[in-house]
Amino acid sequence: MIERITVLGAGSWGTAFAKVLADAGREVTLWARREEVAEEIRTARTNESYLPGVTLPTLDATADPARALDGAQAVVLAVPSQSLRANLTAWRDLLPAGVTLVSLAKGVELGTLKRMSEVITEIAGVPDGQVAVVSGPNLAREIAQGQPAAAVVACADHERAVAVQRASFNSYFRPYTNTDVVGCELGGACKNVIALSCGMAAGLGLGANTMATLITRGLAETARLGVKLGADPLTFAGLAGLGDLVATCSSPLSRNRTFGERLGRGETLKQAQEATGGQVAEGVKSCSSIRALADLHGVDMPITDAMHRVCHEDVDPRKVGAELLGRSQKHEWS
Numbered sequence: 266m267i268e269r270i271t272v273l274g275a276g277s278w279g280t281a282f283a284k285v286l287a288d289a290g291r292e293v294t295l296w297a298r299r300e301e302v303a304e305e306i307r308t309a310r311t312n313e314s315y316l317p318g319v320t321l322p323t324l325d326a327t328a329d330p331a332r333a334l335d336g337a338q339a340v341v342l343a344v345p346s347q348s349l350r351a352n353l354t355a356w357r358d359l360l361p362a363g364v365t366l367v368s369l370a371k372g373v374e375l376g377t378l379k380r381m382s383e384v385i386t387e388i389a390g391v392p393d394g395q396v397a398v399v400s401g402p403n404l405a406r407e408i409a410q411g412q413p414a415a416a417v418v419a420c421a422d423h424e425r426a427v428a429v430q431r432a433s434f435n436s437y438f439r440p441y442t443n444t445d446v447v448g449c450e451l452g453g454a455c456k457n458v459i460a461l462s463c464g465m466a467a468g469l470g471l472g473a474n475t476m477a478t479l480i481t482r483g484l485a486e487t488a489r490l491g492v493k494l495g496a497d498p499l500t501f502a503g504l505a506g507l508g509d510l511v512a513t514c515s516s517p518l519s520r521n522r523t524f525g526e527r528l529g530r531g532e533t534l535k536q537a538q539e540a541t542g543g544q545v546a547e548g549v550k551s552c553s554s555i556r557a558l559a560d561l562h563g564v565d566m567p568i569t570d571a572m573h574r575v576c577h578e579d580v581d582p583r584k585v586g587a588e589l590l591g592r593s594q595k596h597e598w599s
């Protein structure tokens with residue numbers, strides 16, 4: 266049984282997931298980039314910058330990665346996808362041998378086009394079966410409030426997935442296992458981009474039919490990419506696919522949806538970035554890396570392409586909307 270767990274990253278999800286683990290009875294140490302955040306978590310049992318109003322269970326917290334990692338049986342990586350490589354490079358010599366590495370990040374790395382578990386195996390020099398991924402409809406704030414939710418723990422090594430499942434299961438958090446790491450990771454990364462598009466539609470004043478169309482066609486293009494890369498199509502009907510897509514595309518708590526809504530209302534990328542105060546909206550970068558990955562494998566992802574053009578080529582959301590509607594007519598599954 267995994268008893269001692271270290272969570273690296275005390276942002277919204279890292280802190281909420283540390284709470285999940287502590288509420289599941291684990292001994293948790295949380296690493297924060299800033300010592301004042303670590304001290305606040307240790308002494309006041311709050312993290313007001315990321316989860317205002319939430320009282321945390323007793324957690325150890327530190328800004329010293331060596332202290333955080335000492336004796337860990339599992340290490341949870343809770344940093345943004347585009348900084349994971351740099352973060353893990355700094356931490357890799359401190360990782361206990363054979364430790365289970367758990368990725369919470371939802372993104373595809375710019376440049377290398379790698380999924381997060383691929384970045385982890387490369388940097389930590391560990392086999393696939395040592396890396397698990399947690400994904401699903403998991404808006405951090407709701408989970409930190411103890412609202413019921415489910416997730417998927419995906420790992421090529423089923424026994425390791427079961428160990429992480431047992432370590433994180435509590436009265437409000439229900440993890441399922443899966444061995445389809447590719448599908449779970451792509452589901453989590455792609456839904457952020459589709460949530461941008463739903464937010465954009467909301468910002469343009471559009472309603473439920475448009476949202477449902479974007480969600481459904483977004484799932485279709487995600488599954489197309491996933492299947493091409495070896496994922497199980499069923500994964501996209503599950504929590505890491507449809508589940509996360511619906512939660513993120515519908516909730517005002519989603520940073521990706523909120524970011525898209527700002528763009529839809531006419532804000533520039535810079536204005537939207539300033540307004541979200543440094544909180545990560547992964548889809549803004551992942552729309553480019555996922556588009557490049559799709560191009561590399563000859564997969565058509567029109568919504569992802571449209572989001573890249575709005576975010577990085579300054580194309581008007583109304584224009585990409587009209588273009589999406591005007592594409593050549595086809596069978597639903599072609």
Ligand SMILES: NC(=O)c1ccc[n+]([C@@H]2O[C@H](COP(=O)([O-])OP(=O)(O)OC[C@H]3O[C@@H](n4cnc5c(N)ncnc54)[C@H](O)[C@@H]3O)[C@@H](O)[C@H]2O)c1
Binds near residue numbers: 297298345370403404
């Ligand atoms: N917030 C959620 O509801 C949620 C839920 C599921 C998955 N995720 C995923 O988890 C990952 C982390 O998300 P989060 O919500 O905790 O993000 P966040 O922005 O709230 O926190 C990021 C954390 O990483 C730390 N960090 C370390 N190096 C960094 C760097 N170079 N740049 C920026 N931050 C750095 C920050 O200090 C902070 O503690 C993302 O990939 C996100 O998609 C988030």
Ligand SMILES: O=P(O)(O)OC[C@H](O)CO
Binds near residue numbers: 371401403509518520
């Ligand atoms: O706030 P977002 O848009 O990063 O989404 C959070 C989670 O990934 C939802 O599962």
